[in-house]
Amino acid sequence: MRADAARRRQNIITHAKHVFAQRGGDVALEAVAAASGVGIATLYRNFPSRDDLVRAVVQDMVEQIIQAVDQVRSVVETDPAAAWEDLLSSLTAMELGALTDGLALQAGSAHTLEATPLAQVQQPAVEALNGVLAELKTRGAVRESLTALDVIVAVATITRPQVSPIRGAAPGVPAQLAEAYLLWTRAGREDAGS
Template sequence: MRADAAQRREAIITHARHLFAERGGDVALEAVAAASGVGIATLYRNFPSRGDLVHAVVQDIVEQIIHAVDQTRSTLNTDPAAAWKDLLSSLTAMELGALTDGLALQAGAVQDLEATPLAQVQQPAVDALNDVLAELKRRGAVREALSALDVIVAVATITRPQVAPIRGAAPGVPDQLAEAYLLWSRGQQA
């Protein structure tokens, strides 16, 4: 793939992710194309269906989660509590609420989210997060019962897309919820 084509593709994924986070997963693909600075034909050349675009967005988020976990591993030995706080901060900044919408769109009428094609895409991130959580548990930095799926669902809930008037009226609430979750996950009172 040519460099300019790869850059356009990345721009589409990045803007789709932000729009999914801001407006929900059913945002018009024309809006994604416009935000990305491409025409709708270019978007469809790169992503023939909404499902293909959602898949690419989820894959991008998975890669970012794995990168954040790798960063956590590099600081885990010196200060496990700070490593956990930094990981949670990184995950919160990723707008995982967009991942929730993507999974919901792909799941459609499926009763079991683990049966969706995206479950396989996200599994490496879940495995990596579970591995680092096991080490954080050994060091007493997080609750013993905490799982990767718990963390992903909590952060996705905290960062769930809200309509602009709600975001404007209470802009600090996601950060407050993230801080309360951080305290809870460590076994402290919020």
Template structure:
């Protein structure tokens, strides 16, 4: 792929990450093209279907998560507290909610092979970091990778009410509160109920 074509493709994925996070998979594809600064024909040349775009977006986010986890694993033993904080902050900035359109599929259907492979690699990399965090006393033992990632994705979702002047860096502060609550304290997590 030529460099200019690759730049356009990457711009489309970046725009999709942002707009899927804000609007879910109902976002108009022409809005994605406009945000990327390309025409709708360029979008369709790169991604013939909405699902193709969702899958490529999911793969990009999952690859970024895997990289963050691999880098955290490499430094965890030397600086567990700082590495754990950096890792969780980095995950919030990755807009994990962008993967939901690709991963929220019909239970009878299967994920696209490239998404399934990226998801498996990412889960293994994240679980390795979580194991190190548990060993360091930074993460409760009854919190698994899926719950952890869903919690981070929730924290990283756009707020319905913004107060940037009053609360600069609120997402980072909220994640710090969540991370503090994930530390082991001897009490099990509550079991989710149907009403939750």
């Protein structure tokens, strides 16, 4: 793929994530094309279907999650609490909730998340998160019961798109929820009510 075509494709992915975050996963693809500064035909040349675009956005998020995990690994030994806080902050900034609706549409009749078409795409991120969580548990920084899937679902819930009037009326709520989740996940709090 030529460099300009690769940049255009990445631009569509980046803008799609933001449009999904603002308007939900079932937004018209014309809105994604417009936000990306391309025509709908260009979008469809790169992503023949909504599922292809959602898969590409999920793959991009997986790569970002793995990068975030890699960035905190060096801090886990010296300051595990700071590493966990930094990781959770990075995950929240990724707007994982941007894909909640799109993933639900893709899940279709699947009975578990593991049975969805995107499960294999997400697996490297789940494995990376579980790896760093294991290190954090060893150092007493997070609850023993915490799993990567717990974290991903919680962050996606916190960052799930809200309609503009709700976002405008309470813009600080996602940050407050993220802070409450950070406090809840810390080790030693399991006896205080799970």
